[in-house]
Amino acid sequence: QVQLVESGGGLVQVGGSLRLSCAFSGRTASTYAMGWFRQAPGKEREFVAAIRLTDSGTNYADSVKGRFTMSRDNAKNTVYLRMNRLKPEDTAVYSCAAAEMISHACSGYGCYDYWGQGTQVTVSS
Numbered sequence: 001q002v003q004l005v006e007s008g009g010g011l012v013q014v015g016g017s018l019r020l021s022c023a024f025s026g027r028t029a030s031t032y033a034m035g036w037f038r039q040a041p042g043k044e045r046e047f048v049a050a051i052r053l054t055d056s057g058t059n060y061a062d063s064v065k066g067r068f069t070m071s072r073d074n075a076k077n078t079v080y081l082r083m084n085r086l087k088p089e090d091t092a093v094y095s096c097a098a099a100e101m102i103s104h105a106c107s108g109y110g111c112y113d114y115w116g117q118g119t120q121v122t123v124s125s
Helices: none
Strands: 002-007 010-013 018-026 033-039 046-052 058-060 068-073 078-083 092-099 119-124
Touching: 002 092, 018 033, 018 092, 018 119, 033 068, 033 078, 046 068, 046 078, 058 068, 078 092
Parallel strands: 010 119
Antiparallel strands: 002 018, 018 078, 033 046, 033 092, 046 058, 068 078, 092 119
């Protein structure tokens, strides 16, 4: 089992920045990739970013490329999502996820085995 705890969400104005953190614990040695997904009210969950923990290879949704950066600190078992130039359409609950059985920064929901509870990000205009 892998446990995930997100933090760092909140209310921010358009154009502002936030950094989300996801601390993971448990069977961390077998965790090979982490991802961030988001879900806005009335919408389906969508992929945001993913990172391969072995070499920090990353993958981003087109909607966040150039604005969001995902990184990891293996010593702290934590991944981050730095979000810049936030837009109202970025408002959502952001959840991190961990994958054990893949070796790439997967964008598919089904790649991931464990999920956090999520943290709310609200961008006001």
